[in-house]
Amino acid sequence: MKNVLLVTSSLLGDNSTSTNLSNALLDKLSQSQEIKIQLRDLAETNLPHLTQVEMGAWATPAEERSQEQANLAAVSDGLIDELKQADAIIFAVPMYNFGIPSSLKAYFDRVARAGVTFKYTEQGSVGLLESKPVAVVCARGGFYQGTDADSQTPYLKSMLGFIGYNQLSFVFAEGLATPERDNGLAKAQEQIENLSKTLLA
Ligand SMILES: Cc1cc2nc3c(=O)[nH]c(=O)nc-3n(C[C@H](O)[C@H](O)[C@H](O)COP(=O)(O)O)c2cc1C
Numbered sequence: 001m002k003n004v005l006l007v008t009s010s011l012l013g014d015n016s017t018s019t020n021l022s023n024a025l026l027d028k029l030s031q032s033q034e035i036k037i038q039l040r041d042l043a044e045t046n047l048p049h050l051t052q053v054e055m056g057a058w059a060t061p062a063e064e065r066s067q068e069q070a071n072l073a074a075v076s077d078g079l080i081d082e083l084k085q086a087d088a089i090i091f092a093v094p095m096y097n098f099g100i101p102s103s104l105k106a107y108f109d110r111v112a113r114a115g116v117t118f119k120y121t122e123q124g125s126v127g128l129l130e131s132k133p134v135a136v137v138c139a140r141g142g143f144y145q146g147t148d149a150d151s152q153t154p155y156l157k158s159m160l161g162f163i164g165y166n167q168l169s170f171v172f173a174e175g176l177a178t179p180e181r182d183n184g185l186a187k188a189q190e191q192i193e194n195l196s197k198t199l200l201a
Contacts, residue, residue, distance in 0.1 A: 001035065001036055002033065002036070002087040003035070003038060003086050003088075004026065004029065004035050004037050004038070004087065004089070004090065004200075005040065005082055005085070005086035005088075006022055006026065006039050006040070006089075006090045006092065007040045007042065007107070008022065008039070008042060008043070009093060009100070009103050009107075010139075011043055011096075013043070017094070017139035017185070018094045018139035021139065021188055021189075021192055022090045022135075022137045024192050025090060025137065025171075025192045025196055026090070028196035029196050031196075035200070038082060040079070042101070042104055042106075046103070047075070047106035047107060047110065048106065050109040050110065054072045054075075054110075056069070057073045058073055058076060058113060060073075076113060079111050080111050083163075084129065086132065087132060087200070088199055088200055089135070090135045090136075091104075091135070091136045091137070092137050093136055093137065093139070093152060093156070094139050094140075095138065095141065095142075098151055099151050100156070116128065117129050117164070118162055118163050125162060127161065127162055127163045127164025128163070128164055130164065131164055131165060131167055132165065132167065134160055134165045134168050135168075135169045136156055136160075136169070136170045136171070137171045137173075137188075138153075138170065138171065138172050138174075140172070140174045140175075140176060141176050142178065143174045143175050143178075144174065145172045169195050169199065171188055171195060172187075173185055173187070173188035174187075
């Protein structure tokens with residue numbers, strides 16, 4: 001049995017393309033093996049912007065934290081624990097205003113923790129999370145893949161690599177707000193089909 005963590009960040013619930021494509025990937029994965037799905041819906045989790053107070057809670061030794069600090073640290077600890085429990089992770093990533101959803105940024109702000117998920121050495125930064133397969137399912141109204149305007153792909157490669165995840169696969173559903181929508185969805189389905197054969201292999 002493999003644990004698969006699905007992290008969604010769309011505002012659109014059941015109408016989200018990134019979530020629906022990610023669920024299609026999970027369906028296909030479950031056809032060939034038993035998987036347990038853990039969902040982290042960031043539209044529901046509703047993480048606020050990171051604050052100095054929250055970072056202060058992380059920096060305070062657990063046994064010295066106030067109740068407020070313990071509650072704040074538990075948020076980040078819980079999210080990092082979910083990552084650790086997973087055998088594979090799927091990030092469903094809509095493009096909103098030329099970037100990732102702010103909820104996903106707030107999430108990364110909490111899972112990037114010095115001494116916990118990364119550390120700095122003389123050779124540079126080292127990710128501390130155990131590497132595992134990570135799929136990123138992107139949904140976009142326009143076309144960006146392979147162009148300088150694709151701010152998401154390099155950012156996600158840097159961010160995920162920083163905490164230790166380098167086994168990354170990307171699926172792109174593009175042109176969803178254009179007359180090419182059906183074609184974009186068909187191409188993404190094809191990528192999902194291919195990825196389902198390799199992600200947990
Ligand atoms: C608030 C908002 C901002 C958006 N900004 C962009 C954008 O900058 N570029 C783009 O190509 N599409 C943009 N779109 C279209 C979405 O990328 C497209 O609807 C995609 O399907 C979103 O993924 P989702 O369906 O999983 O939410 C935007 C949509 C919303 C709701």
